[in-house]
Amino acid sequence: MAKVLSTKPHFCLLALALLFAAAAMMPGQAQATTPPATVLEIERSFDQAMAALDAGQPEAAIPLLQDILALDPKLIRVRLELARAYFMAQQWARSREEFFRVLSGDLPEPVRKTVLSFIRQIDARRGFDWDLSIGFTTAGGSRTYDSDIVNANTAFGVLPFSITRADEERLPAVTATGAMNFRRALGSNAAGTTTSLGFASLGFDLLEAEGRRYDSLQLRAKFGLRLLSEKTTASIAPFASTQWAAGDPYEDRFGIEAAFERRSLMGGSAYGGLSYAVVDNRANSAFDGRFMSALAGFRRSVGGRSIVGTELYYERRTADQMWVGRQGYQSLKWSIYSSVDVGRGWTLSPRLYVRHRDVLEQHASWVNSADETGIGGSLRLEKTNTFLPGGYTPYFQIDAERMRSDVEAFNSRVLGIQIGVERRF
Incomplete structure (x- = not known):
């Protein structure tokens, strides 16, 4: 398994600030009494991907996150987590490209600064x-x-x-x-x-x-x-x-x-x-x-x-x-x-x-x-x-x-x- 670099402070900041972006990701969903099957499928896959990342298994999370983006490429939160998964898997070029893409999304400024911090870490990678x-x-x-x-x-x-x-x-x-x-x-x-x-x-x-x-x-x-x-x-x-x-x-x-x-x-x-x-x-x-x-x-x-x-x-x-x-x-x-x-x-x-x-x-x-x-x-x-x-x-x-x-x-x-x-x- 790829070595995982220590970035917990950044991940915590990323997760907190992304609450705003997540709320804006699927407008009108809170009023729905029965979420569409696609939404439920995305939620299940996203939860599985997050569990894999929490377990330090980015290779298991990457295909799940890519499948979600295949259904809806506009999901900024999912693309951020994909960039993080590539980061954990030490696929630096892929991670850098995905982090760069999300900078034009509707993100709070703290998240943007964290994304730039990740890009800097990629350029400063060791080993x-x-x-x-x-x-x-x-x-x-x-x-x-x-x-x-x-x-x-x-x-x-x-x-x-x-x-x-x-x-x-x-x-x-x-x-x-x-x-x-x-x-x-x-x-x-x-x-x-x-x-x-x-x-x-x-x-x-x-x-x-x-x-x-x-x-x-x-x-x-x-x-x-x-x-x-x-x-x-x-x-x-x-x-x-x-x-x-x-x-x-x-x-x-x-x-x-x-x-x-x-x-x-x-x-x-x-x-x-x-x-x-x-x-x-x-x-x-x-x-x-x-x-x-x-x-x-x-x-x-x-x-x-x-x-x-x-x-x-x-x-x-x-x-x-x-x-x-x-x-x-x-x-x-x-x-x-x-x-x-x-x-x-x-x-x-x-x-x-x-x-x-x-x-x-x-x-x-x-x-x-x-x-x-x-x-x-x-x-x-x-x-x-x-x-x-x-x-x-x-x-x-x-x-x-x-x-x-x-x-x-x-x-x-x-x-x-x-x-x-x-x-x-």
């Missing part, structure tokens, strides 16, 4: 935890091009040349993403308003298909320092990553990253980050160079059940010999996204974006600019009240993108589909 998701997708053939013809300047004028692209067969593949994390408290200031901790993590992304052509494995490791106050989390961390492609070493990166988040009592969150890395391409030294990125975003909880947000992301990749292909580029992407509990146990997470990509050094023979502009998006569907052995829930995701360039051979379309399971507790 070891891990996450894993496994999916089935396809490898190869996901990107198609409008043309293989490039118009190039030659001594004889402008002539068309054909780009040789290997035929890509779309094959079934397995994808997996996971992370192991360890954190240790370092101390706090005299007033206890700021806490610091050290952390280390090891993560991986894997794609495995028949043969070796599309196989890919990336390992990431980082360690650093995290600073926390009531409403702010900030971190800085050196990192290293290595990638294998088709079974052979491909690229290593060594760098440093910084991130922050600022939260409000009403469910707003401003966040961002910077990253810089030296790139060592072991497949072709001409691709060695530098990589940097910057992210700024804002998201907000809505109605106690949804999250909406927007992001602006910039990245720049330089290569020692940028004339080789299109290895030197800069890209700017603006996204809008949401995550909505639509009921019946379904969570819908759409994302749309516009992206522009500049090639830093155009090839001398190209007649037209190879810069690209396009739109894309993704849609993820999760069944949060269906639990498979091991505490996993199923998901389905589809990704699409359309890019256009003055070089017709770089006009492309991407369509990818993935179905899998993700660990909940």
Whole structure:
């Protein structure tokens, strides 16, 4: 059973303050002489979930609370207890997301402060935890091009040349993403308003298909320092990553990253980050160079059940010999996204974006600019009240993108589909 952190004072405050929210949760119920069957079913399930939490068994409470929210995703008290159950089960990302959702609900101010306190505790968590998701997708053939013809300047004028692209067969593949994390408290200031901790993590992304052509494995490791106050989390961390492609070493990166988040009592969150890395391409030294990125975003909880947000992301990749292909580029992407509990146990997470990509050094023979502009998006569907052995829930995701360039051979379309399971507790 997962170790339960000591949070009794917060839970007591949460329970007392939530009496106001509970009264407003089902208006008119006090006048009903015979509660509807659905209400009785919710009450029975909620009592069972509370008994499981009191007994220190969050794994038993989580499916019950998810089933209640499948019937009525607007029940703020139930979502709060679900966030607490994930907290007890040490499923930190899930707990943090649910706590953040309820901040936009009709809650007394003491409850909001307690919710922010829980989010801070999650960011200040200590010890070891891990996450894993496994999916089935396809490898190869996901990107198609409008043309293989490039118009190039030659001594004889402008002539068309054909780009040789290997035929890509779309094959079934397995994808997996996971992370192991360890954190240790370092101390706090005299007033206890700021806490610091050290952390280390090891993560991986894997794609495995028949043969070796599309196989890919990336390992990431980082360690650093995290600073926390009531409403702010900030971190800085050196990192290293290595990638294998088709079974052979491909690229290593060594760098440093910084991130922050600022939260409000009403469910707003401003966040961002910077990253810089030296790139060592072991497949072709001409691709060695530098990589940097910057992210700024804002998201907000809505109605106690949804999250909406927007992001602006910039990245720049330089290569020692940028004339080789299109290895030197800069890209700017603006996204809008949401995550909505639509009921019946379904969570819908759409994302749309516009992206522009500049090639830093155009090839001398190209007649037209190879810069690209396009739109894309993704849609993820999760069944949060269906639990498979091991505490996993199923998901389905589809990704699409359309890019256009003055070089017709770089006009492309991407369509990818993935179905899998993700660990909940």
